[in-house]
Amino acid sequence: MIELDDVLVTAWSPDPAGGPDRVVPLLGPVTLRLAERRIAVVGANGSGKSTLARLLNGLVLPSAGAVTVDGLDTARDGAAVRRRVGFVFTDPDAQIVMPTPVEDVALSLRRLPLTKAARQAAAIDALDRFGLGDRAHVPVQALSGGQRQLLALASVLATRPDVLVCDEPTTLLDLRWRSRVDALLEGLEQQVVLVTHDLEAAARADRVLVVDGGRVVADGDPASALAAYRALMLGVRP
Numbered sequence: 535m536i537e538l539d540d541v542l543v544t545a546w547s548p549d550p551a552g553g554p555d556r557v558v559p560l561l562g563p564v565t566l567r568l569a570e571r572r573i574a575v576v577g578a579n580g581s582g583k584s585t586l587a588r589l590l591n592g593l594v595l596p597s598a599g600a601v602t603v604d605g606l607d608t609a610r611d612g613a614a615v616r617r618r619v620g621f622v623f624t625d626p627d628a629q630i631v632m633p634t635p636v637e638d639v640a641l642s643l644r645r646l647p648l649t650k651a652a653r654q655a656a657a658i659d660a661l662d663r664f665g666l667g668d669r670a671h672v673p674v675q676a677l678s679g680g681q682r683q684l685l686a687l688a689s690v691l692a693t694r695p696d697v698l699v700c701d702e703p704t705t706l707l708d709l710r711w712r713s714r715v716d717a718l719l720e721g722l723e724q725q726v727v728l729v730t731h732d733l734e735a736a737a738r739a740d741r742v743l744v745v746d747g748g749r750v751v752a753d754g755d756p757a758s759a760l761a762a763y764r765a766l767m768l769g770v771r772p
């Protein structure tokens with residue numbers, strides 16, 4: 535289970551008045567136990583959703599407090615945490631590093647004790663599962679945006695993480711690909727933490743966190759949390 539205990543995140547920021555850099559708060563204090571299988575995180579632009587998501591696998595470290603995954607501290611045991619918690623970015627190009635899909639997935643599998651041939655076969659299997667089997671050897675640039683997002687997911691899931699954190703994974707996709715990626719995420723066995731502006735997707739979660747001004751301001755079942763979010767954004771009474 536992922537736990538956040540009294541977490542604060544701060545950053546250094548230039549002083550617009552030209553003075554020395556200042557410490558600015560980005561998030562917190564936040565205390566959470568994330569046990570549900572499907573958790574959605576919603577909030578305004580710049581509210582702190584990505585900062586919260588990145589805390590979960592140690593991409594961002596707490597300035598105070600602690601984040602643990604099954605008891606492993608993200609600050610002390612970062613590599614072990616990242617083996618348990620996979621992260622999918624909005625822009626798949628931020629995480630695809632190899633020239634072809636099969637090489638990209640095979641790279642993710644490099645830590646598994648497999649021969650080169652077995653790794654290649656496992657990579658092809660992973661691509662097949664995501665409907666990309668026939669694209670395995672084409673240049674990554676020749677894939678559509680939706681196919682690249684599926685490749686990014688395939689590469690992360692090939693490492694068999696226990697938890698998948700996705701930061702707006704469908705924002706760049708058209709309706710067809712968005713539905714496809716949504717369906718795929720919904721069908722996963724893993725726990726999924728989904729940062730999204732898609733309130734229909736959030737409504738299908740078991741639990742919704744609403745982030746505003748660096749705080750979790752609502753947290754509960756989708757109906758009540760999304761009503762609170764709409765009230766916050768649109769001034770509509772929940």
Ligand SMILES: Nc1ncnc2c1ncn2[C@@H]1O[C@H](COP(=O)(O)OP(=O)(O)OP(=O)(O)O)[C@@H](O)[C@H]1O
Pocket residue numbers: 545546547560577578579580581582583584585586
């Ligand atoms: N390293 C940093 N240094 C300074 N400010 C930062 C840093 N990282 C994030 N911020 C600021 O913290 C705030 C929260 O950023 P974050 O990316 O978490 O928001 P978000 O809710 O994910 O936004 P969006 O929906 O637009 O992606 C923003 O104002 C952002 O500019």
